[in-house]
Amino acid sequence: MIRHRHNRRFVALIACYGVLGLVWATRGCVNSPSDSSNTETFPLTRTVYDPASAYAGAVDLEGAVDFRLTMGDGSGWGGYNVIKVGADGRCEYTFFVLGRETNSSGTAINTQQWKRAEFTLEAQTLAELRKLLAEVNFFKLKKEYHANVADGTQRWIKVEASGKRKGVYCDNHFPLPFMRVRGFVIDNIIRAHLAEIGAARTIQLDPKDIEPESFN
Numbered sequence: 300m301i302r303h304r305h306n307r308r309f310v311a312l313i314a315c316y317g318v319l320g321l322v323w324a325t326r327g328c329v330n331s332p333s334d335s336s337n338t339e340t341f342p343l344t345r346t347v348y349d350p351a352s353a354y355a356g357a358v359d360l361e362g363a364v365d366f367r368l369t370m371g372d373g374s375g376w377g378g379y380n381v382i383k384v385g386a387d388g389r390c391e392y393t394f395f396v397l398g399r400e401t402n403s404s405g406t407a408i409n410t411q412q413w414k415r416a417e418f419t420l421e422a423q424t425l426a427e428l429r430k431l432l433a434e435v436n437f438f439k440l441k442k443e444y445h446a447n448v449a450d451g452t453q454r455w456i457k458v459e460a461s462g463k464r465k466g467v468y469c470d471n472h473f474p475l476p477f478m479r480v481r482g483f484v485i486d487n488i489i490r491a492h493l494a495e496i497g498a499a500r501t502i503q504l505d506p507k508d509i510e511p512e513s514f515n
Contacts, residue, residue, distance in 0.1 A: 341446035349442030435476035
């Protein structure tokens with residue numbers, strides 16, 4: 300399973316890999332996330348069909364009271380920055396930052412800390428996010444998109460609404476509908492709440508509590 304494979308990698312390599320969480324959160328893509336040129340993406344070599352596509356028409360992305368979006372951005376090797384958005388607009392953003400410190404023997408070593416920020420979206424922003432998900436037909440996307448690239452970048456988005464669940468996992472290939480949603484989250488949610496993110500509290504995140512990349 301993808302989740303287990305990447306969690307094992309995470310446990311073994313988190314001390315060696317990772318990027319400053321706040322930088323990840325604010326930099327977006329090499330291009331604008333909604334730019335159709337999307338130079339981060341590589342040629343598509345494989346997709347996985349999702350049966351959830353069959354009931355996409357029964358999902359009310361704009362009005363369902365059980366709406367929830369979870370997005371992971373980073374890599375399966377280094378760990379993901381994860382943002383969760385609820386139907387009430389409440390957000391939880393968990394990310395890690397790297398630093399340097401000197402141990403008792405005077406040797407400089409890398410340090411890594413998980414942090415978490417909580418904030419609430421404006422009603423209009425939440426409505427625009429849900430409208431965008433409907434516009435890009437999120438529930439009709441494939442379950443997985445893969446390029447023939449080792450390591451690189453992995454991203455995923457999971458959405459719950461109308462009692463249904465849909466996850467899209469991208470491994471080095473990022474279709475434009477996916478990138479439009481990711482770009483909105485970065486530009487209008489994360490970057491709009493940098494004050495709260497900058498004041499995030501340090502947490503202890505056990506590997507078993509890491510958000511999985513997919514629903515199954």
